[in-house]
Amino acid sequence: MPVTFGSVGDIISISIIIKDIVNSLDHSRGSSVEYQATIRELWNLDRALLQVELIFQSCEQTVELNALRAIAGQCVEQCRKCVTKFRDQISHFQRSLQTGHSGNFLKDVASKIRWQFSVKSLAKFRTEIHAHCVTINMLLATTGVKLTTLNDERMNKRLKQSELAYADTSATHASLLADIKRQLEENHTIIGTGRSEIRELGSRLDVDYFRTVGADCTSLMQDILRENFKTYEAIATLQSQIPAQLERSWTQEPATLEDALGRITPIHLEFIETWEAFDAVLEVRFRQLPGHRKIKQKQYVLRADAMKKDLEPSVAFKNSFLPGQRIDMSMIFDSRSRGISSCPGCKLATNKTEEELDSQTKCVRCGMWYQRIMETPYESIFNSCHDLIANPMEIPSTRQPLKRRRREGVEVDDDPAHFRRVRLKCRYSPPPLPPPKYICDLSAGIDPGSVWQNKPSNLNLSQWSSPNNGSEGQSEPF
Secondary structure: OOOOOOOHHHHHHHHHHHHHHHHHHOOOOOHHHHHHHHHHHHHHHHHHHHHHHHHHHOOOOOHHHHHHHHHHHHHHHHHHHHHHHHHHHOHHHHHHHOOOOOOOHHHHHHHHHHHHHOHHHHHHHHHHHHHHHHHHHHHHHHHHHHHHHHHHHHHHHHHHHHHHHHHHHHHHHHHHHHHHHHHHHHHHHHHHHHHHHHHHHHHHOOHHHHHHHHHHHHHHHHHHHHHHHHHHHHHHHHHHOOOHHHOOOOOOOOEEEEOOOOOEEEEOOOOOOOHHHHHHHHHHHOOOOOOHHHHHOOOEEEEEOOOOEEOOOOOOHHHHOOOOOEEEEEEEEEEOOOOOOEOOOOOOEOOOOHHHHOOOEEOOOOOOEEEEEEEOHHHHHHHHHHHHHHOHHHOOOOOOOOOOOOOHHHHHHOOHHHOOEEEEEEEOOOOOOOOOOOEEOHHHOOOOHHHHOOOHHHOOHHHEEOOOOOOEOOOOOO
């Protein structure tokens, strides 16, 4: 707007403008100081708005507080927009009006003059900011009142809950105290009744009677003790008078023998030390009993129960019979059938296989223990020849024995049903071999096994004779 100098008013106006410019150029009260103060107020206001927003965000989530929070958010947002707009308007004064200025004196003076013309905008801005601050303060006051109300309601609610809990606890305690009081009264009544009964019983009882009973019990106990001492002395006297012949003289535990009849007998190893003595004892024990003939012919086998192993007569007796050892005795019978599918005593059929029958089997009906042993004819002939070679004086005669009447004892010995433990020898025939053309002179010491093994190179043909012509040294292989 152009300014004229034609009147006093115009002069006054120019003077006022010059005065304003001079004031703006003053460092203490000029535009630069005012600008810097305005900038500081704006930053303080911005930080205050941020704190208000943080306060509303940390409040409790209720309907009333949510509404106040929304209104406060709108006011803060409007205030922030106003501040941002004003800061953008005065941003071009920053270099000239800040502390230290821009370094260009003319430019700084021009900026101060322009700033002085924008004072009205600053006043308007301050008015708007003040209005927003008043609104925010009112919202904060309302929020404080609401928070106080909510806290009061919450506190009252907690107090009511505490009062209810206290009332319930008081009622429970009162009922418990009433029960305790009732129990104490009942106990007091019972104690009083018992005390009266005890007094009545004490008045009825005779103290002299109890004294007499105590004296009688004491005398009775003394009599019992005297009788016990007399019994002890009598037993000691009897033990001292026992003859030495009746005392036990064995120094070690005997072996136990269960014979073929099921009888259990201790074998005192201090008394029986050889196989001959053992055989003699067996022969005496089986007299007039089933198995006497087999005992004499040694057709039995002894087996250690713990080791599951047969005892060999070739081993020393002391090495076979050990202290505390249990030995089983089984009678040996010859069976013509290859398979044994039933008990030899009660003929009860069994469902065991031939491999299972090779071990000891107990019949579930009669309780007999039986075992099958498979043997080939070659093994039987070899064993017989070996016995004849070992005892050449016992070679049987070639004459036919006289027929004798079969006795009843022999029939009993041949029946396995009379025994509790038996072994059955079963022979089976392998494929037939060519008949032997030569008879071995057993007295010459030839091993009969070489004959059955068909090894003519090991034989001395001069010791063989043909059954046809009786000539020697004329032999043919099998």
